[in-house]
Amino acid sequence: MSSSTLSPADRLRGLRPDWLSDPKVWRTEVLAGLVVALALIPEAISFSIIAGVDPAIGLFASFTMAVTLSVVGGRRAMISAATGAVALVIGPLNREHGLGHLIACVILAGVFQIVLGVLGVARLMRFVPRSVMVGFVNALAILVFMAQVPEMRDVPWAVYPLIIGGLVLMVFLPKVTKVVPAPLVSIVILTSLTVGAGIAVPTVGDRGDLPSSLPVPGIPDVPFTMETLTTIAPYALAMALVGLMESLMTAKLVDDLTDTHSSKTRESIGQGIANIVTGFLGGMGGCAVIGQTMINVKVSGARTRLSTFLAGSFLLVLCIVFGPVVSEIPMAALVAVMVMVCFATFDWHSVAPSTLKRMPAGEITVMVVTVVCVVATHNLAVGVVAGSLTAMVIFARRVAHLVHVTSATGPDGDSVVYSVTGELFFASSNDLVSQFDYTVDRDKIVIDLTAAHIWDASSVAALDAIETKYARRGKTVEIIGLNQPSAHLHDKLSGELSGSD
Numbered sequence: 001m002s003s004s005t006l007s008p009a010d011r012l013r014g015l016r017p018d019w020l021s022d023p024k025v026w027r028t029e030v031l032a033g034l035v036v037a038l039a040l041i042p043e044a045i046s047f048s049i050i051a052g053v054d055p056a057i058g059l060f061a062s063f064t065m066a067v068t069l070s071v072v073g074g075r076r077a078m079i080s081a082a083t084g085a086v087a088l089v090i091g092p093l094n095r096e097h098g099l100g101h102l103i104a105c106v107i108l109a110g111v112f113q114i115v116l117g118v119l120g121v122a123r124l125m126r127f128v129p130r131s132v133m134v135g136f137v138n139a140l141a142i143l144v145f146m147a148q149v150p151e152m153r154d155v156p157w158a159v160y161p162l163i164i165g166g167l168v169l170m171v172f173l174p175k176v177t178k179v180v181p182a183p184l185v186s187i188v189i190l191t192s193l194t195v196g197a198g199i200a201v202p203t204v205g206d207r208g209d210l211p212s213s214l215p216v217p218g219i220p221d222v223p224f225t226m227e228t229l230t231t232i233a234p235y236a237l238a239m240a241l242v243g244l245m246e247s248l249m250t251a252k253l254v255d256d257l258t259d260t261h262s263s264k265t266r267e268s269i270g271q272g273i274a275n276i277v278t279g280f281l282g283g284m285g286g287c288a289v290i291g292q293t294m295i296n297v298k299v300s301g302a303r304t305r306l307s308t309f310l311a312g313s314f315l316l317v318l319c320i321v322f323g324p325v326v327s328e329i330p331m332a333a334l335v336a337v338m339v340m341v342c343f344a345t346f347d348w349h350s351v352a353p354s355t356l357k358r359m360p361a362g363e364i365t366v367m368v369v370t371v372v373c374v375v376a377t378h379n380l381a382v383g384v385v386a387g388s389l390t391a392m393v394i395f396a397r398r399v400a401h402l403v404h405v406t407s408a409t410g411p412d413g414d415s416v417v418y419s420v421t422g423e424l425f426f427a428s429s430n431d432l433v434s435q436f437d438y439t440v441d442r443d444k445i446v447i448d449l450t451a452a453h454i455w456d457a458s459s460v461a462a463l464d465a466i467e468t469k470y471a472r473r474g475k476t477v478e479i480i481g482l483n484q485p486s487a488h489l490h491d492k493l494s495g496e497l498s499g500s501d
Contacts, residue, residue, distance in 0.1 A: 025304065027179075032300035033310025035184045035337075036292050040066075040081055040315050041326060042334055043289070045207040046147075050087040051284050052094045053102070055208035058082040059319055060215040061283030066312030068274040070305045074267030075251040077258070077302045079293045079311055080274060082286040084147075085242050085379055090284065093235045100221035105232040105239065106285035107220065110275030112240035117268030125248050125264055131363045132387035133256075134350045135370025136249055139383055141346035142375055144291045144338055151202070151335045158199050159332045162190055166336025181300045183337045190333040204334070205327025210319040215281040240272075243287035245381035247271050250288035254297055290380075294341045362394040400427035403452075405435040415444035421451040424459035432462045433469070443475045450481030460493040 040062050048058030062081035069080045094102040152159065166186040173182040194201055222228050251262050275285045296302045296311065318326045349355055356364060369390045374383030403422030410417045418436065422428060436445075447466070454460060467477045482490060 026306075028301050029304055029306040030310060031181050031184055032296050032302035032307040034314050035181050035187070035300055036079055036296045036307070036311040037314035037318055038187055038326070038329065039183075039292050039295055039334055039337055040079075040289070040311065041210070041318065042204055042207050042331065043292070044082045044315075045204075047082045047084050047087040048208070048284065050084060051091045051102070053099060053284055056211035057099075057282060057284050058087075059211055059315065060281060061278050061286050062289075063312045063316045064215070064278040064281050064283050065274045065286045066308055066315070068277045069270050070309035070312070072266075072270040072273050073305075073308070074263035074265065074270055075254055076260075076262070076305050077293075077297050077307055078247075078251055078254050078262075078267075079289050079296050079308055080247065080271065080287055081289045081292065081312075082284055083243075083246065083289055085246055085381065086239055086286050087284065088379070089239045089242055090235055093232065097231060101228070101232055102284065103279050103282060104220040104222050104228065105236045106283070107276050107279035108229075108232055108236035109239040109243065109285060110272040110277075110279060112237055113244055113272030113275060114269050115272075116240060116244060117265055117272060120265065121244065122248060122264030122268045125252060128249070128252070128384065128388055129366065129391045131366040132370050132384060132391060133249075133252065134347050135367040135387050136374070136380060136384055137253060137345060137347050138350065138367070139371045139374035140290050140380065141342045142371065143378065143380075144345070145342040146375075148335045148338050148342075151331050156201050158194075159201050159330075162194070162199075162201065162330060162332035163336045163339070166190055166333055167340060170336065170340045178301075183295065183299060183340070186336060187329060187333045190336075191329050194330045195328050199330075202331045203327060204329045204331065206331070210323040210327065212320060212323065214316070214320070215283070217280050218282060220279070239285065242379070242381045243271055243275070243285075244268055245384060246290070247288035249380065249384060250290050250293055253290070254293060257297055258303060291338060291341055294345050295337065298344055299337075299341060362391075362398065366391045366394065396425075396427040399423050399425075400431075403428040403432070405432070407437075410444070410446060414442060415446055416441045417446045417448055419448045419451065423453055423455060424449075424462070425455040426458035429456075429459040429462040432459075433465050436466055436469070438469050438473060438475075441470075441475065445470055445475060445477045447477060447479045448481045449479060449486065452481075452486075453483065454486035454489050456489075457493055460490055463490070464494055 041059065044058040044062040045055040048055045051058070059082075065080040065082070069078070073080070090102050090105055093105055152163070169186040169189065170182040173185055193199070194203075247267060248264050251264060251267050255262055271287060278285050292311070296307055300307075350367065366387050370383045370387030372383075373386040374380050377383070399422075403420070403424065406419050406421075408417050408419070409415070420432070424432065447463070454463075463479065470477050479490070
């Protein structure tokens with residue numbers, strides 16, 4: 001049936017989200033949102049401590065980021081909230097200048113993100129190679145696991161069997177039923193066990209007090225002067241870049257997991273809007289939270305914006321209405337969930353001996369550099385940049401060695417024809433000048449670039465230098481075989497660049 005013959009009711013049904021018409025999807029999204037909300041609480045409190053602010057500020061940020069991005073974000077089912085990366089960036093500003101400057105910084109960072117999104121910064125994601133993406137995923141899994149290690153040190157012995165029990169439940173329960181997410185069942189059972197048996201173990205309540213009221217809109221308490229702007233601008237720009245990097249990488253990861261496409265430009269602008277809203281509501285800002293996103297998408301099977309919206313909404317309800325109950329959740333239950341996320345996230349195939357044997361050394365190097373930089377700095381953005389730069393250097397070296405120069409006597413017997421094959425750019429053209437015999441060659445030299453391509457000014461300068469060297473010896477050079485882009489660049493720059501011996 002064509003769309004023109006559909007009734008208005010049928011058309012409306014076609015525009016409705018899946019969760020409005022499919023009870024199974026509705027159940028999956030609701031339960032996924034609840035699990036993510038429970039996992040966000042201790043994380044948000046921890047990040048608040050890193051930033052040096054009250055736990056309520058981190059929790060409010062997680063609520064506003066998730067709810068706002070469920071509407072304006074570009075990637076469905078992705079979770080954004082307060083994060084460690086953002087906390088590390090803005091923490092020093094809070095310690096030196098106070099909460100007012102931090103809030104103003106979050107708002108300005110949101111403005112920067114909107115501007116960067118409009119300028120098309122999201123298009124830079126196409127330059128992130130697969131080996132960097134694999135390293136990013138593996139580093140993420142390692143970081144999430146490392147964050148759980150402190151929860152397993154200097155704790156009562158009962159914590160360890162609780163963690164093991166939670167892992168066993170999450171491994172075997174899906175084999176029996178997937179009606180209810182295994183992490184939620186694990187949290188409920190372990191909480192009931194510790195409360196009912198009176199087992200004394202660290203709980204969510206031990207991490208900090210949960211908020212008891214809704215966030216109130218307000219303007220940052222800072223003087224609106226140029227001095228304030230120059231103080232917060234560097235921190236805001238750093239927060240904007242780190243937040244976008246983590247969010248866009250996470251969106252790309254979810255794209256791959258779900259075999260769907262998302263708008264990275266919309267996500268960039270959405271992150272900015274969410275941070276502005278968060279700032280005016282007194283939150284510490286944030287970006288995509290990779291661990292909780294994996295819980296939502298990979299572990300719980302969520303696929304729509306509803307799970308993101310409910311994760312933020314449930315978080316606020318759990319804190320304000322059910323705070324005393326949530327405070328009794330043992331940290332061991334949440335640690336077990338996060339450890340399970342680590343194992344599910346890590347790309348075990350990438351480190352299998354059979355894979356490493358087939359993988360080019362350069363690809364392995366890029367992956368290792370990405371992982372090492374992320375783990376060393378605890379900053380995913382640093383690892384992605386370092387890995388991408390390493391990949392570019394390796395690629396440039398590899399392509400540079402593919403340029404070949406061969407010589408032969410011309411058909412008239414009075415000239416020498418040099419045939420150049422390969423890509424001419426700064427890395428390959430540096431050696432081009434030395435591959436000609438300026439003293440022995442005949443008076444006429446032909447350089448055939450039919451099988452080559454000129455990419456940059458360095459290559460034009462190298463050709464100019466070759467012509468200059470021959471001219472000093474009274475010999476002429478003719479360049480032939482240029483394709484249209486190469487000819488345009490050569491005609492535009494030749495003679496305008498200096499050549500030297």
